[in-house]
Amino acid sequence: MPNAKQGEPDIGLDFLDMKLNNPFILASGILGETADLLLSAFKAGAGAVVTKSIGLEPRDGHRNPTIYSTPDGMMNAMGLPNPGIEDFKREMDVLRKTDAVVIGSVFASKPNGFSILAKKMQDYGAAAVELNLSCPHARGYGTEIGSTPASVRRIVKSVAGSVSIPVLAKLTPNTSDICSLGLAAQEAGAKAVVAINTVKAMRIDPLIKRPVLANRYGGLSGSAVKPIGIRCVYELFEVLTIPIIGVGGIATGLDAVEYIMAGATALQIGTAVQTRGVKVFSYLQDELKEFMRKENYGHLSEMRGIVHEP
Amino acid sequence: MPNAKQGEPDIGLDFLDMKLNNPFILASGILGETADLLLSAFKAGAGAVVTKSIGLEPRDGHRNPTIYSTPDGMMNAMGLPNPGIEDFKREMDVLRKTDAVVIGSVFASKPNGFSILAKKMQDYGAAAVELNLSCPHARGYGTEIGSTPASVRRIVKSVAGSVSIPVLAKLTPNTSDICSLGLAAQEAGAKAVVAINTVKAMRIDPLIKRPVLANRYGGLSGSAVKPIGIRCVYELFEVLTIPIIGVGGIATGLDAVEYIMAGATALQIGTAVQTRGVKVFSYLQDELKEFMRKENYGHLSEMRGIVHEP
Amino acid sequence: MSPETVSVSRLIQKKNAAKDCFSLFFESQIQSSPGQFLMIWIPGVDEIPMSVSHCRNGTIGLTVKVLGEATEALCNLEEGDRVRFRGPFGQGFKLEAKRPVLVAGGVGSAPLLLLASTYSSMGVKGDAIIGAKSKDELTLIQEFENLGWNVYIATDDGSNGFKGTASDLLEKKLKVLTLDFLYTCGPEKMLFEVIRIAESVNLPGQAALERLMKCGIGICGSCAINQKLVCRDGPVFDFKELRKISEFGKAKRDAAGRLRPSV
């Protein structure tokens, strides 16, 4: 039986050019539209925060209902509401004055649009830029332009050539082959991939006789997609050399361990911010450390990818 | 407010060349390896039963653990164990002497293999043949050959040209575009599509430090995939003219109503046979009828696809 | 949270409550505390937040002011029509007053009515100051009176009761009434005034706020007011919390998340 090592487990992370206190990052779209809310997540313990996906122009998003939540998981079709990149400067200016590590998420329909947005985010002081190639419910964006390797390559290449901050590609699970998307991103200069965005889904209200979301389709998140996210991270780890940020249904420290053992370097938290509250960021750290202490791990790297066969 | 119509709601179905008492069909791979178990599901109230997917040769399937079950859903990587089409004659001969409506499921790695198997199933007295183009965890079979329209078209065409019984194509949700798979099946002569098979997934045991299934990957089923299955049926209904059999997470009469309103003609039940027992087939009928009675539907067709916009 | 987080209900009764304002009653087992709200989906139209004004014996009542498409569609529903509720959500009012006073502006009387009826059932009664632009916009007056509360009316144009705003009337009444806690709901400018007045005499209290709500459950961020989420941390806030919130009374976010000065 293992002996306890001395001292606390270290869950800090030197990641791309960022120094994270811990591997838990607020996922895009969750409380991410305002500087104050992003800061509240950071203060609650997030290692870094990702902004809501920001586009070139302001968007109201889809009509309500935009959210449907069940014990199995959550579905949303927000439709990428956002104030537009010009207006978002106000929020970034507030964040800049703090020590929060901020990753700017952006979406566009063309490579050039992504590049313009990424440059702005860089100017605004973002530590990295995350490309939303994977939102499953906004026409002309996200999955629609992120489900072929060619398109992923074109977009990532355009952005990587335009900015000096690290470029993260957020991938869709709505594909028969996430590895080819990850490889395309890596070849085109992405410094990390983020997997997964939500899974395209629908529920229907039998009494109302309509899909439960106004947009009809939405994206499934939360515990229902955890086994899908872990599988995607595992598959990507088999083929990529760049780090993978795992996301999808992480609500506890043990969920995080599963993702790390599958190959994730860092983790993003979405739905669990709702189910456990923003304090989830301190719970997750405690639970992860407790596991590492009991199982005698000193650093995250000792767990990373260990379920892969040599 | 609607007035109650006279009499019991009618949940019978004239479907392809089959007359089903009710729309609930035992899904492939669930208790489907033996005549006795298929019969027990039929006696418990299933409108029809699908056999385990049968191949050309006997197969032991993957090593255990092959199943992992959580409240959110189930994962399996059985690996298509089956006695082989020659040996399976024994079971079909038993079934032939009964009034059970039996759909023979088959898998192969090549179009010709599928045709040989389908012909055997026809000879054995199957009412229809279901092509497994979608198992996500058996190398060289299922999803690996069923995730491009070209391959689906080739296989369905080969089988449809070889048998006179209806050909059903069971599709994978592990794709960015299930509609193109459905259209390929329809064009090639499938009389119906079945959606969905399981979603490729993985979980890891943090204490054992291995994926929870011996095959590492498995297929997710049960309530976690219900919103994905409903979405797929909805999408397919928008583009196909042939009927759709809905499957994925159906455990209650209301789940069935969601699938029917999305566009399903019949329904298959897998995981719920485990969670609610084989009596699920009578519960489902009662629950569906109760809903129809309260909501004043006389026939299933009055609900089918009604959430689609005109 | 109630097990009835998502439930479908039928409209069973509709009553005119003021000009362009209706009380709608639905068959529903939802149990809501005063100040909590529901997300109500008017099928094919929109899903919007609504306070609960009545909650009793398997009936939920809302009092709705027609403002735009969703509220109009809601008020045009007919008996037997269905809506879907999510909720109840949010933090309601504290029920700790011995001598409560309520200050309502317009349809802000809706959540305060459920508060008053809850207090009445506990044997506590108090005063309700109810304001509106004019007589025909006064909402739920009769209901407060039926509960045995003292009702004081203010209209901007003096068409009924005191001529002036509800906050003006509060300032006057403060001198003559015995009160230990103040509850207020209405236009944010009014809330701001009411709180200023209450704090000037050290009267503690709570206010129910409104912000654009999409999810209602604390995930989308559309209801943000500084670091608080109105749907989750509110909609009811203590006066002393509100003092720390710089956007209160000053600015709101639109559907795209842009900060806009309050009008």
Place this chain on the structure above:
Amino acid sequence: MSPETVSVSRLIQKKNAAKDCFSLFFESQIQSSPGQFLMIWIPGVDEIPMSVSHCRNGTIGLTVKVLGEATEALCNLEEGDRVRFRGPFGQGFKLEAKRPVLVAGGVGSAPLLLLASTYSSMGVKGDAIIGAKSKDELTLIQEFENLGWNVYIATDDGSNGFKGTASDLLEKKLKVLTLDFLYTCGPEKMLFEVIRIAESVNLPGQAALERLMKCGIGICGSCAINQKLVCRDGPVFDFKELRKISEFGKAKRDAAGRLRPSV
């Protein structure tokens, strides 16, 4: 079903129980009724069904006969090694006898030991007829004696006790013992014989069966015996149920699902 459906445990003790047979004790909160089974995963090897032979104070004991790869790996585990359990699953033994008799063949004594200790804790004791090919394959004899049960031994080669099978010995003992219920576990040929003998004197009873098990929870069908699932409807069956099962004692299915005559 216990909340501990999936749980990871460490081996805390290993004892030789017979030739090529070990009792393994794990730290575990699993509560199993006699006759129920667990699916035990030996990481990297296989996951197989195992009856529980001991269950007490946070310890689960299995008694394992080395037959092939998985059982060998299991018996080669060292203290501190981890396994994963799913379960307990299945229908256990009825506990209604006043004067029970147990008939065990080989490692079939494992579930019967937990049955005997449960009866003992209820103040009921009885007779245990335990058979094996020869002396060194007799399993758990001492444990039954420690519980205060009368143990009668049969070996095929006469190396200990009665020379002959457990069923031969049962037939003899039936004439002299007072019994009201019979429990049996062991090779299926033996069960078949035991049941024939019991029924000839109208002695009711139950037998624990074995079939190839993959899922353990009634979904895969690999444990089918006619219309019954051994994992879900069994592994314990009443004699009168077994009479209706034509495959009992006759045929088993292999990993591919082919029906094969029993050897």
